[in-house]
Amino acid sequence: MSQQPFHILVVEDEPDQRSLICQMLTANNYVVSEADSVEQAILLLKKSVPDLIFSDWKLGQLTGMDLLTYVRREHAELGFIIATAYGTITHAVDAMQAGADDYLSKPYQRQSLFMAIDKVAKSLKLKQHNRRLASELSQQQELVGLVGKAPCMQKVYTRVQRVSATDATVLIGGESGTGKELAARALYQLSQRHHKPFVAINCGAIPESLAESELFGAEKGAFTGATIQKIGKLEAANGGTIFLDEIGDLPLLQQTKLLRFLQEGVISRLGQNGEIKLDVRVIAATHRDLPTEVAEGRFREDLYYRLNVVPIHMPPLRERQEDIGRLVEHFLKLHSSQYKVALPKLTPMTLKQLLDHSWPGNVRELANRIERFVLLGDEDEMVDELACQPKPLNTSQFSLPEQGLEWEVFEKDCLEQAMDKHQGNRTKAAKFLGLSYKAFLYRLEKYQLV
Ligand SMILES: Nc1ncnc2c1ncn2[C@@H]1O[C@H](COP(=O)(O)OP(=O)(O)OP(=O)(O)O)[C@@H](O)[C@H]1O
Ligand SMILES: [Mg+2]
Known part of the structure; x- marks a missing residue:
């Protein structure tokens, strides 16, 4: 419970019953106020809002349900426990559906009342804590090295924080240079595995012939040159986290083996007969659009779904x-x-x-x-x-003429204009068109502009 006293409003039309409940609660250090009807309760609520309402079902002409409806409309965060008459289970169901936090069926034990209050108090505290966290997050300017306050970054932070507490597989997407690796490291730093290994491998940078032994390891003599047993990156990450960077570049054969690991948690070193069970959390990243890679047959669809459990998109x-x-x-x-x-x-x-x-x-x-x-x-x-540096044109700034155009004439003209604009400086003209120097030169030669 919070440091401040917990305030309960007791709503009960039966005076003896009400005074009994109030005495019990006061004796247990709750701050108590009381009302004998829905109307009086509403008047009290307008003056001061308690933490929780404990209301009887039947209250003269009105019922605790009427009070509950009012409370949920005006004070959504207020705790609400309702006491229902013996055997009226439908009341309980109705009340819970209308947003009561708990119910007690009469006659109830004193102990049950305290248990119910305690349960609701704990859940209120948790809700408050979550709200505080959420509002802190909404102003968060950075997260473990990731800098940025924009709403799209807040979404990234929230997601990273949520999934860091789990072992869920995460797939980080986004253009080049948007911080995919940084996000993967942040996720690891915030996870329970932060004191265990973090092994990163760039799947796009290993030659295809070595990919298998790099990832899964190899037994001595498994291939020419394998003079000693080699432990793969996945095995090296056992107990910790593996970061499969540029996963979109992983050769198809290795994709199959990786899928097996994701499904069954086991790997086999190259040349090994048995298998090794591993406990590794997988974070993958790619700048490629994996659904397109799947559609074009370069990436296994089943692996894509296995990896894409929690997607995180790094905004440009x-x-x-x-x-x-x-x-x-x-x-x-x-x-x-x-x-x-x-x-x-x-x-x-x-x-x-x-x-x-x-x-x-x-x-x-x-x-x-x-x-x-x-x-x-x-x-x-x-x-x-x-x-x-060019600012990319978008189609609203530039639309093709109705009658069409001759591409090569257009391209040549663009090259000439860019050269004129930059007094023949090819480096600047190439940059102006967003082309590499090599690509620019190739085009100049193509149109005999050199
Ligand atoms: N939000 C950020 N705050 C601070 N630094 C950032 C942020 N995003 C990226 N960086 C920095 O920019 C550089 C590129 O980031 P990173 O390597 O994580 O990008 P990437 O998305 O993995 O790029 P690529 O697709 O090219 O591999 C790094 O130096 C990183 O520290
Ligand atoms: Mg990267």
Whole structure:
């Protein structure tokens, strides 16, 4: 129970009964007020709201149900216990359906009354606690290294916190540089497994021929060059958490083995006859759209469903522009302390350009720019680069002409205009069109513009 005294309003029209209940409750340190009718109870509620109402069913012309209806409309959080007449189970059902927290059928033992009150008090306390947590979360500016206050980040925080308490498999999606790995680490840090291993593996970075032994291990002599027994990443993570980064890039053969692990909790090392039972929590991430990968036959559908138990979507920076200022500040502090240099200041103009930029590379791009700025202190360079970066056109800004267009003429014209705009500077023109230098040069050559 809370530190403050717990206040109960007793509503009972039978005076002896009412005074008996009130005495019992007062003797047990509850603060008690009393009413002999629904009307009087409502008048009292207008003056002060208790923590809980204990009401009789039959109260003159009206019933405890009328009071309950009023209370649920006006004071949704108030505890409510109703006493129903002996044998009237339908009353109890009706009351619970109308939102009573508990009921007692008459005649009831003193002990039952206290138990019911205690139960409701505990559940009220829990509800209050959850509400406090939720409101703290709604203002949360960061979570274990993840910075951001935008509503879409609040959703991420709530989800990360909820699932961190469980062993549920989590699939983190989102564009490149949006903080998928950071979210996976936050989830691990907040979980009960935080003192157990966290093993990360980038499924996109292992050659296909080594993927199996990397993930599942291999017995000595299982393949040429396997001179000693190799423990795979999943086994190394036993008792802890594995982070399967870029899961969308996992070769199909390994997908099958991983599915077996997710379904049965067992693996076999390459070349091993038996199997090993493991207890590993799986967090996976990918920048790919897995349903598309499934549709195109590159990703097993059954594995997708096994992984997608709890999806977490990391929003791109363009959907949370209000966080850019906060992130800039965060990276300025982070990198200046990392390189032990004085915290640099940005002019309002530069800051505005940072805020207006479209950040196709998301937080990673922002972090890199700030890091370079901290090291070089060259604000002009940063501004120049940002100015060269395109803002992606969307279809509302640009619609194709009714009569259609000739693609190659259009493309050539774009290249020429971009070159003109940047006085023949190819690097800047390529950036302006959102192309890599190589891709830009290829096109210049294609149209003989070099
Ligand atoms: N919300 C954030 N707050 C602070 N730093 C962030 C945030 N999101 C990302 N970062 C930083 O941006 C960089 C990229 O983050 P991370 O590696 O987690 O992204 P990712 O989604 O896994 O990218 P990729 O798909 O390219 O692997 C890291 O330096 C990370 O610390
Ligand atoms: Mg990543």
